[in-house]
Amino acid sequence: MVCEPAMRRLRLGLSLAMVCSSPGLLACSSEGDPRAQLLIVVDTDAPVVGQLPGSPTLSGDAAIDSLRVDFLGDQGAAYASQTFVAPEVLDWPISFGVVTPEGLADEPALIRLRAFRGVLADVEQIGDDTELRPRAETAIDRLVAIPLAEDGVQGYRVTLSLECFGRSARFLPLSTCIDAAQLTADPSEGLEPQGEIRRTRAGTAELAQAVQCSAAPMENRICISGGFTLLGDLLIVGVADLLFADSVPLRPVHLSPFWLDRTEVTVGRYRTIHSQLQGTPPALPDANNWQLSDCTWRGPDDNSNDAMPLNCVNWDTAREICQLLGGDLPTEAQWEHAASGRGQGRRFSWGDQPASCCVASLARGTQCPDEGPEPSGSHPPESCNGLGDVSRDGVVDLGGSLAEFQRDSFRPYDDDECWAIDGIAFDPYCQVGDSSTFAVRGGNYQSGLGTALAALRMKYTQPSVNHTHGFRCATGDGP
Structure with missing residues (x-):
């Protein structure tokens, strides 16, 4: 089931579906695009800013309120990006779909996911718009290489661990932090098949307590x-x-x-x-x-x-x-x-x-x-x-x-x-x-x-x- 009222065409024929939080995902129509699609569910164990007022033992410095999604080419350059503001527990996990174009079912999608706090990001002026650029030292940075779906809907869950806070993803060679036990893993590792919808893990990281x-x-x-x-x-x-x-x-x-x-x-x-x-x-x-x-x-x-x-x-x-x-x-x-x-x-x-x-x-x-x-x-x-x-x-x-x-x-x-x-x-x-x-x-x-x-x-x-x-x-x- 993919929430996809509007599609945005990306380079190499990939399409990014509208992003939905988990409550929104449950309300989406099952009548989606008939082509094969990936459903990517992004969660975190870091606290989100909306949890701070009622949780005095949580570190506010560890809290996040935004997720940036970058689709990357072969050299690591982003050819499509979107930032989602998600300060509340109900905003997580964040889910989006990727449609498989014809003839590219055997190609992996290389996606960079960065959870961060907006007030700590750099602000870049692009024309009449402004864009938040996460700072490496204040973001949870994760690369994922996910095989595109061959048919139907294939779902994967990615958890951004607070243990990776401030640790930058690498591009030559490709490596990423998954958690404290896997600080320099391959981007294809650490992906969980998405089964039943689960509640967010936001705020559960031991390091935040x-x-x-x-x-x-x-x-x-x-x-x-x-x-x-x-x-x-x-x-x-x-x-x-x-x-x-x-x-x-x-x-x-x-x-x-x-x-x-x-x-x-x-x-x-x-x-x-x-x-x-x-x-x-x-x-x-x-x-x-x-x-x-x-x-x-x-x-x-x-x-x-x-x-x-x-x-x-x-x-x-x-x-x-x-x-x-x-x-x-x-x-x-x-x-x-x-x-x-x-x-x-x-x-x-x-x-x-x-x-x-x-x-x-x-x-x-x-x-x-x-x-x-x-x-x-x-x-x-x-x-x-x-x-x-x-x-x-x-x-x-x-x-x-x-x-x-x-x-x-x-x-x-x-x-x-x-x-x-x-x-x-x-x-x-x-x-x-x-x-x-x-x-x-x-x-x-x-x-x-x-x-x-x-x-x-x-x-x-x-x-x-x-x-x-x-x-x-x-x-x-x-x-």
């Missing part, structure tokens, strides 16, 4: 559930210089659950272990040095700044302190996963509303009143009409206060050494030899309001010390 912590609660540390996140921000481009880096291309990652300090490491917390430190101690305030004038450390016997975040340390010292406290510096992926809402794609730790002077400790003495660093947690939601520098999980000061050291060596997202991974990176950590350049995340009390962006990436060169830099610690969820 949050992974809860299993360890007992830890003092001053908050559980950050693991899961799927897109690192980066399509709007942070053209900023690359000696300090900042572009936050593109987007990078799909999957994180194990971990624990993150609720606050940046404070002076008081450091004082409890200062005698164990083997490395360079924090610098004391120096009114004659513009980089050290606001140092918060006053010495081991001075408790006046115990509530202040500890600054004026180098990267080695920050990491040693975290290790003495039973953890380590967070990776960039862990930090952004927490700051962007664990798959919610937040632009700031508190949401998508731009930063202001009352929301976070930023631009003090320039755009905002007062000067110098503030005690940790000085910007709760109740102080700013419901907005404050507090994450989805209750972590404070990810947007402002101090810029925070990360464990990773700094490398651009298009660098092959760390980030240019085909597909999803699992618990990524960029460590490059004896690199002296490390990543820093988050704005600080002197930086502009725009530096609070969760995806903004900055560079730090060891062993410099600055009163705008601090850190917090992360701890794994394992034993």
Whole structure:
């Protein structure tokens, strides 16, 4: 049974029938074209955007709302294409028919299927029309080579797996991702004969679900559930210089659950272990040095700044302190996963509303009143009409206060050494030899309001010390 009120003639004599969602397919007339036809049913296990409001454990970054279908020639070029907007569960699976032209029953149809989210696609102007072009790093890309039907209607079901997110199909030679067990399969593999109409698998992918912590609660540390996140921000481009880096291309990652300090490491917390430190101690305030004038450390016997975040340390010292406290510096992926809402794609730790002077400790003495660093947690939601520098999980000061050291060596997202991974990176950590350049995340009390962006990436060169830099610690969820 093929729903085919209108046919569109394609090169090589193939015809693409009108696309129907599964409910529409059931309502189609059985009086179709008498020629042999393929019925192709496309499903996915990725979540669709319509599922997100009622499913808080699903990652929004993994959600899709569109399907692009390309019919390909011998060299991989598309000679016919169509994009279908399918944001709701009832839109899936998507079905279409392909009529076999006379004399070509022994020819396979080579079709490229890409599931993606429209807001993450490139927009291309073609005449008076616009066309969405899925980005390789944010699409589920599948090639299928299907024999054309010799007679009657032959049906096949193709499932686009979230495990293939960000993994591009290959054309020389032809290969495609089917699932985690078949990352480079032949396009003729993984096709299921279409029997009875089945409900969609949308939203069932294990990778799309949050992974809860299993360890007992830890003092001053908050559980950050693991899961799927897109690192980066399509709007942070053209900023690359000696300090900042572009936050593109987007990078799909999957994180194990971990624990993150609720606050940046404070002076008081450091004082409890200062005698164990083997490395360079924090610098004391120096009114004659513009980089050290606001140092918060006053010495081991001075408790006046115990509530202040500890600054004026180098990267080695920050990491040693975290290790003495039973953890380590967070990776960039862990930090952004927490700051962007664990798959919610937040632009700031508190949401998508731009930063202001009352929301976070930023631009003090320039755009905002007062000067110098503030005690940790000085910007709760109740102080700013419901907005404050507090994450989805209750972590404070990810947007402002101090810029925070990360464990990773700094490398651009298009660098092959760390980030240019085909597909999803699992618990990524960029460590490059004896690199002296490390990543820093988050704005600080002197930086502009725009530096609070969760995806903004900055560079730090060891062993410099600055009163705008601090850190917090992360701890794994394992034993």
